[in-house]
Structure formats: C-alpha cells, structure tokens
Amino acid sequence: MTGNIYFTQSDTQGNPQNTNNEVQSHQPAVNNAHENGQLTPGEVFPTLLGNLGNHRHISFFNADISELPVIVYDAKLGFHTYSSSSSMVEQKLFTMHQDAHGHFHPPIRRAIDNQPVSMDMSVTSLVVFEWIAIVVVIFLFGWVGRKYKKNPTKAPSGFQNALESLVVYLRDEVVLPNVGTVKSAKTLLPYFIGLFSFILLCNLLGLVPGGHTATGALAVTGALAITAYFVINITAIKEAGIGHWLKHLLGGAPIWLCPIMIPIEIISMFVKPFALTIRLFANMTAGHVVLLSLIGLIFFFKLSNGLGVGLAITPISVGFSIFMYILELLVAFLQAYIFTTLTAVFVGLAIGEHAHEEHAH
Amino acid sequence: MDLGTLGAGLGAGITVLGAGLGIGRLAAAALEALARQPEVAGDARTTMIIAAALIEGVALFSCVICMLLVVMK
Amino acid sequence: MERIMDIEPGLMIWTIFSFLIFLAILVKFGTKPLLNGLNARENRIKEAIENADKANEQAQKILKETDEKLSTAQIEMAEIVRKGKVQAEELIKKASDEADKVKKQKVDEAIREIERNKENAIKQLRTEVASLVVAATEKILDETLDKEKHYKMVESYIAKLPNN
Numbered sequence: 001m002t003g004n005i006y007f008t009q010s011d012t013q014g015n016p017q018n019t020n021n022e023v024q025s026h027q028p029a030v031n032n033a034h035e036n037g038q039l040t041p042g043e044v045f046p047t048l049l050g051n052l053g054n055h056r057h058i059s060f061f062n063a064d065i066s067e068l069p070v071i072v073y074d075a076k077l078g079f080h081t082y083s084s085s086s087s088m089v090e091q092k093l094f095t096m097h098q099d100a101h102g103h104f105h106p107p108i109r110r111a112i113d114n115q116p117v118s119m120d121m122s123v124t125s126l127v128v129f130e131w132i133a134i135v136v137v138i139f140l141f142g143w144v145g146r147k148y149k150k151n152p153t154k155a156p157s158g159f160q161n162a163l164e165s166l167v168v169y170l171r172d173e174v175v176l177p178n179v180g181t182v183k184s185a186k187t188l189l190p191y192f193i194g195l196f197s198f199i200l201l202c203n204l205l206g207l208v209p210g211g212h213t214a215t216g217a218l219a220v221t222g223a224l225a226i227t228a229y230f231v232i233n234i235t236a237i238k239e240a241g242i243g244h245w246l247k248h249l250l251g252g253a254p255i256w257l258c259p260i261m262i263p264i265e266i267i268s269m270f271v272k273p274f275a276l277t278i279r280l281f282a283n284m285t286a287g288h289v290v291l292l293s294l295i296g297l298i299f300f301f302k303l304s305n306g307l308g309v310g311l312a313i314t315p316i317s318v319g320f321s322i323f324m325y326i327l328e329l330l331v332a333f334l335q336a337y338i339f340t341t342l343t344a345v346f347v348g349l350a351i352g353e354h355a356h357e358e359h360a361h
Numbered sequence: 362m363d364l365g366t367l368g369a370g371l372g373a374g375i376t377v378l379g380a381g382l383g384i385g386r387l388a389a390a391a392l393e394a395l396a397r398q399p400e401v402a403g404d405a406r407t408t409m410i411i412a413a414a415l416i417e418g419v420a421l422f423s424c425v426i427c428m429l430l431v432v433m434k
Numbered sequence: 435m436e437r438i439m440d441i442e443p444g445l446m447i448w449t450i451f452s453f454l455i456f457l458a459i460l461v462k463f464g465t466k467p468l469l470n471g472l473n474a475r476e477n478r479i480k481e482a483i484e485n486a487d488k489a490n491e492q493a494q495k496i497l498k499e500t501d502e503k504l505s506t507a508q509i510e511m512a513e514i515v516r517k518g519k520v521q522a523e524e525l526i527k528k529a530s531d532e533a534d535k536v537k538k539q540k541v542d543e544a545i546r547e548i549e550r551n552k553e554n555a556i557k558q559l560r561t562e563v564a565s566l567v568v569a570a571t572e573k574i575l576d577e578t579l580d581k582e583k584h585y586k587m588v589e590s591y592i593a594k595l596p597n598n
Contacts, residue, residue, distance in 0.1 A: 053438045054445060071444075106442075121444040130449060134456045141464025148471030153478045167468060173407070190465040194457045214449075219442045223449035275418045282421040285438065338414040345411065425439075432439050 041304035048292045048299075052285065054217055055125040056085045056096075056104040060210045064103075068128065071121040072108055085122075126214045133201035133214065141197070167193060170340065178344035180351045184235050188347065191231060195224070196340040203284060203332035207325070215335075216284040218277065225273035228343045233269070236350035248350070272346050276339055283335045287328040294321040369430040372423060380420030384413050564588055 039047060058065040067084035072094060074080075082088035085096055085104040094117065097105045107116040144163045147156075156164050175192050179185040199215055206213025214220050237245045249265045250258055297317045302310025391409040395402055567588050 053440075054442060106437075119443065121447060123448070124442075124445060126445060127448045127452070130452050134452060138456065138459050138464065141460055141468065145464045145467040148467040152467075152471035152474040154475075164468070164472065167465075167472065173403075189469065190461045191457060193465050194453075194460045197460075198453065198456060216438075217442075217445060218439065219445035220449045222441060223446045223453065226446075227450060227453060275415075275422070278421050278425055279414065279418045282425055283417075286424075334410070338410065341407070341411060342414060428439060 039299070039303060041300050044296045044300045044303065045293060048296045049289060051212075051292065052216060052288055054219075055212075056106070056122065058125055058128055064101075067104075068123045068125065070108070071123065072117050073119040073121060074110060074117040077110060077117075125212055126217050126220060129205055129212045129214045130198075130202065130220065133198060133205055137194075137197045137201050166196075170196060174337075174341050175344050178341065178348045179235075180348045181239060184239055184347070184351065188231065188235065188344075192340050192344060195228075195343065196336050199224070199280070199339055200333065200336035203336060206284060206288065207328055207332060213284050213288060215280055216288060218281050221277045221280040224280070224339070225277040228276060228346070229270075229273040232272070232343070232346050232350050235347050239351040245350075272342075276342060280335055280339055283331055287324065287331055291321055291324045291328065294324060365430050369427040372430070373427045376420050376423040376427070380416055383416040383420075387412055387416065560592070564592060567592070 056070075057067045067086060070080075070082040070085055070088045072080045072082075072088070077093060080088075080093065082091065086102075088094055088108075089096055089098070089104075092111055095109050095111050095114070096107075099105060106120060108120050108122075109116055140159070140163065144160050147160055170192055171189055174196075175185050175189050176182070179188060202214040202220070205211045206216060215224075233245070236248070240248070250261050253261045294317050298310055298314050301313045387409060391405050394405050564585075568585055571584060571588065
C-alpha cells in the first residue's frame with residue numbers, strides 16, 4: 001500500500017533509486033528523517049499513511065498520549081501481561097521492534113529464539129477507539145433508555161427524538177422488511193441497532209481529527225462479519241430447523257446436483273461475510289488514504305519544489321480534501337447502513353425457504 | 362519498478378471502470394423506474410443502494426487483490 | 435502502513451469480545467427500555483385511537499337511535515292529532531245531529547200545539563157562529579118556535595156547509 005502510493009508519487013518525481021529502499025519498509029525512512037530532522041519528499045506519504053492501521057500507543061496527531069498494555073500468550077513461556085510495550089521490553093522476556101520515534105511495531109518475539117509468540121492479545125489503539133465508540137453509544141442509549149424507564153408513554157423530547165427515529169427507521173425499514181419472519185426480526189432488532197450504532201460511531205470517530213478508524217482494519221470488520229455469520233446461520237437453524245437448513249444447502253436444485261450445489265452454497269455462505277468484511281474495510285480505508293494523500297500533496301510539493309509551490313497547491317488540496325471529508329461523512333453513514341441492511345437481507349435469505357414453505361402449508 | 366505494482370495499478374483502474382459502468386447503469390435504471398412510478402421511491406432507493414453495495418463489493422474485492430499484490434510481494 | 439492488510443487475531447478477539455459485551459449492556463440498559471417504551475407508547479396510541487373510534491361509533495349509534503325516536507315520536511304525534519281531529523269531527527257531527535233532532539221535535543210539538551189551538555178555535559168559532567145564527571134567526575123570524583128545534587135545524591145546516 002505504502003509502496004503503491006509512494007511509487008506513483010516518486011515516479012512523477014523521477015526519483016526511483018531512493019524508492020527502492022523505501023519500498024521494503026518505511027522504518028529506515030523514518031529513521032533517516034529523524035536523524036536529519038526533516039522528511040525527504042518520498043517519506044511524506046508513508047509517514048502520513050502510517051497513521052492508518054493499528055498502533056501500540058495512543059496518539060493525538062503527533063503527540064503520543066500513552067503506551068497501551070500488552071497481553072501475550074506463548075505456548076512455551078505462558079501467559080504474560082505488561083502495563084506497556086516498553087516495560088515488556090525491559091523485562092527482556094519478549095522483544096519488539098522499536099522505531100526512531102520510540103513507537104513499537106509487532107510482531108512480538110520471544111527473546112530466546114527470536115520467534116513470534118503464539119498469541120498477541122494486546123490492547124491496541126483500535127481496541128481503545130472501539131471502546132470509546134462503545135462507551136459513547138452506551139452512554140447515549142442509556143441516557144435515553146432511562147427517560148423511557150421513567151416515563152414510557154410520554155412523547156419524546158430532544159435527543160430522544162433523534163435516537164427514536166433511528167431505532168424506528170431500523171425497525172420498520174431495515175429489519176422488518178428484510179428479515180423473513182416477524183418473530184426473529186423482533187429478537188434480532190437489538191443486535192441490528194447495536195451493529196449499526198457501533199459501526200457508525202467507529203466510522204465517525206475516524207473522521208474526528210486525530211482519531212483512528214477502528215472499522216479501517218480487516219480484523220475489526222472481520223470480527224463483525226463473523227458475529228454476523230453466526231447470527232445469520234443460528235437464526236436460520238432456529239427458524240427453519242437443522243433439516244431445512246441442510247436442505248437449503250442444495251439451493252433448491254435436484255438431489256443429483258448436490259456435488260455441484262453443496263460446495264457452491266457453502267462457498268456463498270462464507271463469501272457473504274467475507275464481502276461484508278472487505279466492503280466496510282475498503283470503504284473506510286480508501287477514503288482515509290485519499291484524504292491523507294491529498295493533504296500529503298501540500299508537504300510533498302513544499303519539500304520537493306519549495307515553499308511557493310507548496311503554498312500554491314494548498315487551496316486545491318484543501319478544497320479537494322474538504323470535498324472528500326464530506327463524502328467520507330456520507331460514506332460513514334452509508335456503510336453502517338449497508339452493513340446492517342445486508343446482514344438483515346442475508347438473515348432473510350437464510351430463513352427465506354422456510355418462510356416460503358410455511359406460506360405454502 | 363516491478364511489473365507486479367504496475368499490474369496492481371492497472372487492475373485497480375480497470376476495476377473502477379467496471380464498477381463505474383455497473384453502478385451508472387443501475388442508477389440510470391433506478392431513475393427511469395422512479396420517473397415511471399414515483400410512488401415506489403422508497404423501495405427503489407433501498408434496492409438500489411443494496412445492489413450498488415453488491416457491485417461495489419465485487420469491485421472492492423479486486424481492489425483488495427491489487428492492494429495485496431503490492432503489499433505482499 | 436504495510437500492516438494495513440494484516441488480520442491481527444488479537445484485535446479480532448478483542449473486537450468480538452467487546453462487541454458481545456457491548457450488545458449485552460446495550461440490550462440491558464438501552465434497547466430494552468427503549469423498545470419497551472416505544473411499544474408501550476405505540477400501544478397506548480393505538481388503544482387511544484381504538485377507544486376514540488369506539489366512542490365515535492357509540493355516539494353515532496346514540497345519534498341514530500335518537501333520530502329514530504324523534505321520527506317515531508313525530509309519526510305518533512301526527513297520528514294523535516289525526517285521531518283527535520276525527521274524534522272532534524265525530525263529536526261535532528253528533529252534536530249537530532242531536533241539535534237537529536231536538537229542533538225537529540220542538541217544531542213538531544209547536545205544529546201540534548198550533549193544530550190543537552186551531553181546532554179549539556174552530557170549535558169555539560162554530561159554537562159562536564151557531565149561537566149567533568140562532569139569535570139572528572130568532573130575531574128574523576121573530577118568532578119563538580121551539581127554541582130547541584131551531585137550534586137543531588141550524589146545526590144541521592151548518593154541518594151541511596163545507597168545512598171552514
């Protein structure tokens with residue numbers, strides 16, 4: 001990714017001999033920059049885009065706030081927890097790569113044989129941002145929920161209105177029409193509300209200046225898709241019974257087609273959550289990459305062509321990035337909506353056959 | 362500069378071409394449907410967004426493959 | 435940045451774990467009271483509308499009943515008036531008939547009285563005339579035959595005379 005963007009930029013610069021080193025890793029580049037006190041033009045994009053992804057520390061723009069705790073399980077060395085990456089390295093049981101800024105980069109390795117550990121369960125920056133999103137959502141819902149507990153039949157007021165219209169929209173436009181049966185729709189409604197608000201908050205936190213997008217990591221969207229996968233199939237089995245669910249694997253084709261149909265249906269069962277994963281991840285990441293690249297153009301031109309060109313490019317760059325920012329705001333809502341709607345549609349598809357049969361009886 | 366990166370860039374460009382054509386046709390069809398029957402606006406919008414998301418999903422698959430070509434070489 | 439395509443199992447496990455706990459807390463404190471409140475309010479509004487519909491129906495029914503009562507009362511009233519008129523007419527007819535009868539009786543009686551008086555008068559007149567004739571004849575004849583004989587003679591003449 002780095003290489004890609006880096007390459008295209010440096011290619012226009014006609015500076016290929018420098019880039020070949022950079023492509024391997026941006027670590028040496030950062031080291032150089034630190035020594036010189038200034039970035040070379042080629043290092044602008046890797047440095048900016050380094051903000052994306054997962055980190056072992058919390059930062060606000062360039063200011064590091066704190067390192068995050070490390071939880072490591074290794075088959076040989078057992079289970080270890082440390083309050084921070086640096087304290088882990090000080091204990092000399094595990095090692096971790098540290099760059100010139102003092103930031104740590106996985107993988108964590110055993111100090112004795114320099115092999116990666118079995119499981120790295122550290123709390124990382126994206127986990128923290130997930131928690132922030134969770135706390136915000138729970139605070140908002142809890143606040144409104146208390147209002148309802150106190151006075152359930154009173155007309156809503158203030159923020160309650162907004163949240164209620166969201167819930168009613170999800171219920172009437174997303175869950176009820178797409179999930180096949182009313183019973184499972186009612187059971188799954190809290191899950192869909194939680195899913196939508198979690199994704200939306202994660203997306204929006206990524207748009208707050210200095211924030212990180214938790215949904216811009218494959219692990220996070222993959223985890224959401226795995227829960228969606230279980231929700232889809234458990235609901236289908238519960239609604240239609242295991243027999244119908246297995247029959248559904250045939251996809252309605254005659255029995256002699258099963259050698260073809262069953263692999264296809266099984267693949268489609270796994271492709272759906274996979275598509276959800278990739279869609280959310282790519283949408284959130286692509287927007288940020290474009291946004292950061294547009295901002296990066298200013299510094300790139302300043303460093304390569306001088307201050308005047310940098311200043312000249314600024315209005316164009318800022319204008320485009322504002323446009324991208326607004327587009328990202330739309331995408332944040334749209335992707336949360338699409339993830340939720342598609343999950344609901346897949347639930348409906350999975351139990352659809354049963355609903356038809358019920359209709360026929 | 363190696364050919365893998367070039368292939369990834371070209372692949373991303375061609376993907377965007379296909380996805381753009383697909384979503385464009387979809388939007389055109391949806392608009393026609395809306396012009397004919399304005400009363401189905403809500404349904405048409407939802408279906409259009411879902412279909413667009415599916416097309417976009419396929420396009421993103423290939424973009425991710427392009428990304429993998431660059432990152433995992 | 436090279437790590438953007440990585441799938442970190444640690445992050446994945448944390449996400450699933452956090453998301454499930456998040457859902458549990460959300461259901462407990464957020465969506466449950468919210469959805470319950472929403473349902474309660476929807477039910478209340480539905481009930482209120484149903485009640486209003488019911489009340490409206492009842493009101494319509496009562497209005498209809500009242501209308502019916504009013505119209506039957508009017509019909510009854512008209513009937514009563516009609517009957518009264520008929521009775522009154524009958525009464526008037528009876529009364530006039532009675533009056534006619536009484537009048538006729540009175541007139542008949544009066545006619546009979548007159549008749550009787552006339553006869554009496556005629557009788558008296560005859561006697562008078564007879565005595566007058568006798569006296570006149572006595573004077574004319576200057577003679578006193580047998581008074582009784584004359585009288586009888588005159589009476590027989592008179593009887594021979596046509597009545598009146």
